[in-house]
Each structure stands twice: as structure tokens, then as C-alpha cells.
Amino acid sequence: MDAYNAVSFAGIFILAAFAWLLSAERKVVNWRVIFWGIGLQFLFAFFIFVLPVGTKLFLLVNRVVVTMLQSASAGTRFVFGVLAIPPGTTSETGETSLGSILAFQGLSTIIFFAALVGALYYLGVMPFFVRLFARVFTKLMRVSGAEALCVSSEIFVGVESSLVIRPHLAEMTRSELVTILTAGMSTIASTVLAVYVFFLQQQIPTIAGHLVSASFLAAPATLVISKLLMPETGTPRTLGLDVKPQYEKEDNLILAIINGSWNGLRLLGGIITLLLAFLGILALLDLALGWCGGYLNSWFGWTQEWSFRALLSYVFYPFALVIGIPPADALSIAKVIGERVVATEVASYQDLARLLAQGALVHPRSGLIASYALCGFAHVASLAIFVGGIGALAPSRYKDLSRLAFRALLAATLVGLMTGAVAGTFFTGSSILLGR
Numbered sequence: 232m233d234a235y236n237a238v239s240f241a242g243i244f245i246l247a248a249f250a251w252l253l254s255a256e257r258k259v260v261n262w263r264v265i266f267w268g269i270g271l272q273f274l275f276a277f278f279i280f281v282l283p284v285g286t287k288l289f290l291l292v293n294r295v296v297v298t299m300l301q302s303a304s305a306g307t308r309f310v311f312g313v314l315a316i317p318p319g320t321t322s323e324t325g326e327t328s329l330g331s332i333l334a335f336q337g338l339s340t341i342i343f344f345a346a347l348v349g350a351l352y353y354l355g356v357m358p359f360f361v362r363l364f365a366r367v368f369t370k371l372m373r374v375s376g377a378e379a380l381c382v383s384s385e386i387f388v389g390v391e392s393s394l395v396i397r398p399h400l401a402e403m404t405r406s407e408l409v410t411i412l413t414a415g416m417s418t419i420a421s422t423v424l425a426v427y428v429f430f431l432q433q434q435i436p437t438i439a440g441h442l443v444s445a446s447f448l449a450a451p452a453t454l455v456i457s458k459l460l461m462p463e464t465g466t467p468r469t470l471g472l473d474v475k476p477q478y479e480k481e482d483n484l485i486l487a488i489i490n491g492s493w494n495g496l497r498l499l500g501g502i503i504t505l506l507l508a509f510l511g512i513l514a515l516l517d518l519a520l521g522w523c524g525g526y527l528n529s530w531f532g533w534t535q536e537w538s539f540r541a542l543l544s545y546v547f548y549p550f551a552l553v554i555g556i557p558p559a560d561a562l563s564i565a566k567v568i569g570e571r572v573v574a575t576e577v578a579s580y581q582d583l584a585r586l587l588a589q590g591a592l593v594h595p596r597s598g599l600i601a602s603y604a605l606c607g608f609a610h611v612a613s614l615a616i617f618v619g620g621i622g623a624l625a626p627s628r629y630k631d632l633s634r635l636a637f638r639a640l641l642a643a644t645l646v647g648l649m650t651g652a653v654a655g656t657f658f659t660g661s662s663i664l665l666g667r
Contacts, residue, residue: 235596239555239655243269246553246649250459253641259462267371268455272448272653279444280657293440296428299347306343342495344425348387349491353481357387361395364450366473372454375467376474377403378410382450384476385414393621395476400625402468408621408631409461410454412639415617417456417607417646418449419576430580431602434587438602441654445606448650456642456649461635508612513539513574543569554604554648555655560597567601572610572644579605596658604651609643 247265251257278285351357364383369376377399384395393400393411403411419427424442431438481487516539524537544566551565552558563586571579583605585591587598608617618636622629 235555235557235594236656236658238553239600239652239658242553242555242652243272243649243656246550246645246652247455247459250456250642250645254460254462255638256462256464259464261373261458261462264372264374264458265455268451271367271371271451272650275444275447276653276657280659289440289444290437292443293437296424296439296443297432299344299425302343341423341425341499342492344423345495346488346491349481349487349494350484352491353484353487358476361387361476362473368451368454369471369473372451373471374410374454374458374463375403375407376469376472377467378407378414378454378469380474380476381411382414382453385418385453386446386450393617393624396474397624399469399474400621401627403628404463404465404467405631405635406458406461406463406465407467408628409635409639409642410457411621412614412617412632412635413457413642413646414450414453415621416609416613416640416643417453418446419606419608426577427580427602427606430584431587434584435598435602441599441602442606445603445650445654448603448653449607449646452646452649452653453642456645457639460638460642460645513570516573539573540566540570543572550648554600554652555658556597556600557594559593563591564597564601564604568604568648571605572640575610575612576605576608596655599658600651600655603654604647606650607643607647609640609647611640614640 247269251260279289280286348357361380361384364386365376365380368374368379368382372379377396381393381396393415396411400411419442424439424446427442428439435441481490520537520539520542544562547565547569548561551561551568556564567579567582567586570582580602583598583601592598614636617639618629618632622632
């Protein structure tokens with residue numbers, strides 16, 4: 232373990248302490264959740280990155296995801312032709328890529344993965360793993376069965392995870408609601424994993440395995456951070472109970488694939504809409520700050536960059552250092568982590584891929600840690616999506632959800648940073664972590 236590994240290790244506990252400082256009730260600390268939440272992250276990371284059998288499993292998962300992506304591209308290439316060919320590659324017929332076109336090359340794979348998830352739910356594969364992880368969290372951390380089930384479901388799917396606990400939402404405590412919102416924004420859905428792999432696969436060939444690992448690490452981290460920011464002061468109705476998921480099973484496999492595809496299409500439309508809206512707003516903010524900053528530069532002789540991204544980079548700069556990013560790369564990584572808050576993780580992953588492709592990062596650990604830290608929906612747009620989605624299932628909790636939303640966004644951001652710190656702790660320059 233070198234100095235940066237030690238910094239990342241310390242960063243895990245510094246982030247937990249920071250969450251406690253911002254706690255709604257600092258006198259209430261559930262040490263069992265903290266111990267098992269951090270312990271499970273270490274156990275999982277040790278298994279994947281240190282033990283040979285775990286490394287083999289990691290590489291297998293990476294190959295499976297990459298193979299599925301190649302299968303997904305068959306449909307997009309048939310429908311969109313040359314527009315779907317990734318940059319730097321050629322098709323079987325010798326056609327050359329026209330460059331990076333996100334809507335056709337990356338986002339369209341969401342439909343394939345949504346259909347696949349629908350099929351896996353029908354076949355009982357997803358419910359089995361969701362209940363397995365829920366039981367582990369419930370027994371070890373002694374949290375409510377409903378929130379454990381939702382957190383476990385978020386490892387695999389997105390906002391629809393709230394459906395599995397729909398009967399319990401109206402009676403949940405404020406602490407449980409924060410956990411549910413945090414889980415939605417701190418993990419990624421398997422349907423959008425393909426997009427991030429598409430961005431980073433050339434720079435980090437094993438990125439698929441890393442993003443799957445990040446999603447698993449985020450689940451226990453979610454319980455740690457959310458319970459520190461909003462400790463449980465009530466008595467959840469499902470405390471320590473094994474809760475069964477509530478979902479409607481399709482009549483047959485074909486119908487499950489069809490409905491999954493339609494869900495993917497709606498998700499695709501939502502992502503494109505959010506990117507168009509929030510990237511435009513961010514550009515407008517940059518113009519306003521640039522205009523004001525230009526006058527300040529001229530008055531005081533400064534050469535400071537004035538943009539909303541630059542402002543956020545200074546906010547997240549100390550956090551980048553805390554999770555083990557070397558100082559030479561800290562400002563660049565802080566910028567991509569900070570812009571996710573307003574521009575979504577899709578734009579941040581694009582910018583991270585650009586930094587890696589240009590060789591702008593000095594240390595190889597920086598890009599890898601950032602890929603973990605960005606792995607989640609911790610941004611303003613998804614906050615509105617999750618509050619609206621969960622509120623629609625439990626209208627009586629709209630007021631509570633809206634009041635707790637920004638605390639959950641803070642929690643989700645800290646969860647991403649914590650998973651990045653865990654990855655940084657185990658970074659040794661080995662082939663699996665470097666992605667070679």
C-alpha cells in the first residue's frame with residue numbers, strides 16, 4: 232500500500248465523519264450499520280481485486296457485459312446503419328464510423344438492456360438476487376426489510392425499484408425515505424450501464440466489470456451514508472423482517488421482452504430530454520458567469536476561468552484529494568464530479584473519457600477512481616425524477632419527500648465518493664485495476 236492508497240483508505244472514514252457532521256441528529260449513531268456497511272464494501276473489494284477467484288469472476292463479468300453490448304449493437308446497426316458504428320471502428324462491410332453520435336451508438340443500447348432485464352424478471356433471476364442481497368442487509372445491519380429490499384433492487388434496476396415496496400411507502404419513516412431516495416441516486420440501472428461502457432471501453436477495457444463492482448459497492452455505502460445523514464429515530468414497521476418484492480409478472484416471456492423494450496424507449500427519451508435541457512441551462516450559466524467574471528478579470532488583472540463547471544470544481548477539489556486523487560489530477564477530476572450535479576453523469580463520463588483519451592491525467596489511478604465516483608444518478612434531474620416517481624406511488628408522502636430530497640442528493644454524492652475511495656484503497660497498479 233502506497234501513500235495514495237492510505238489516503239483513499241482514510242478518505243472512507245473522513246467522508247463518513249463529514250456525513251455525521253451534517254446529520255439531522257448527531258446524537259443518534261447506528262454503529263452496526265456503519266460497521267457492516269463499510270465492512271461489506273471491504274469484503275467485496277478484497278474478493279474482487281485481491282483473491283484470484285474474485286479476479287477471474289470480475290473478468291468473466293466484464294466479458295459477459297461486453298458480449299451483450301456487441302449483441303445489442305446488431306440491432307442498432309441494422310436500424311441506423313453507419314450512424315451506429317462506434318468511432319475508430321469499421322463495420323463488417325467496411326463502412327467507416329462517422330464519429331461519436333451518442334443517440335445512435337450508446338443510448339439505443341438501453342432498449343436492449345431494458346428488454347433483457349424484463350426477461351430476467353419474468354424468469355425469476357432478478358427477484359432471486361434482489362431478495363438474496365436484501366436478506367444480507369436486513370440480517371447484518373438490522374435495517375428495515377422494505378428499505379433493504381429497495382436498496383438491493385437498485386443494484387439492478389432504476390426508479391422502478393420503488394414498485395417492489397409500494398405497499399410500505401406510505402408508512403415509512405423519514406429515515407427510510409432518505410435511504411430510498413439515496414439508493415435511487417447513488418446506484419446505476421443495468422439499462423444505462425451500456426452507455427458508460429461505451430464511453431470508456433477504449434481507455435479502460437475492463438470498465439464494464441468496474442461499473443458492475445461500483446454498483447454493488449454503492450448498496451452498503453448507501454445505507455451507511457443515509458443513516459448518518461438521517462438517523463433512524465422511529466420504529467420502522469418492517470424492521471428486521473424479510474419483505475417479499477411486490478411486482479406484476481407478465482403473462483409470458485415475449486410480453487416481458489416487449490414491455491421491457493417499451494420501458495427502455497421511455498427511459499431513452501427521458502435521458503435525451505434531460506441532456507438537452509440541463510446542458511443548455513449549464514451553457515447559459517457558463518455564459519452569465521463568464522460575462523461577470525470577465526469584468527472582474529479586467530478590473531483586477533486576473534486570469535481566472537469563470538464557468539459553473541469551474542466553480543463546482545473548487546467545491547469538489549478537497550473531496551477529490553480525500554478519495555486519493557493525486558494533486559496533479561485533482562482539479563480535473565473535481566470538475567467532472569462537480570458537473571454531474573447539474574449536467575448528469577452522462578456528460579461527466581463523456582468528459583472523463585475525453586481526459587483519458589487526451590492523456591490529460593498524470594496518474595492512472597485518477598481515471599479509475601473517477602469512474603467509480605461518477606457511477607450513480609446523483610444530480611438535480613434525477614432528484615426530480617425519484618421524488619416524482621415515488622410520490623406518485625405514495626401521494627401522502629409528497630411533502631416529506633420534497634423536504635428530504637436535497638439531503639438525499641448530498642447522501643448520494645457522498646456514496647459515489649466513498650465507492651471511489653474504496654477503489655482507490657485497493658488500487659495497486661495491477662493489470663485488473665489498470666484495465667489492461
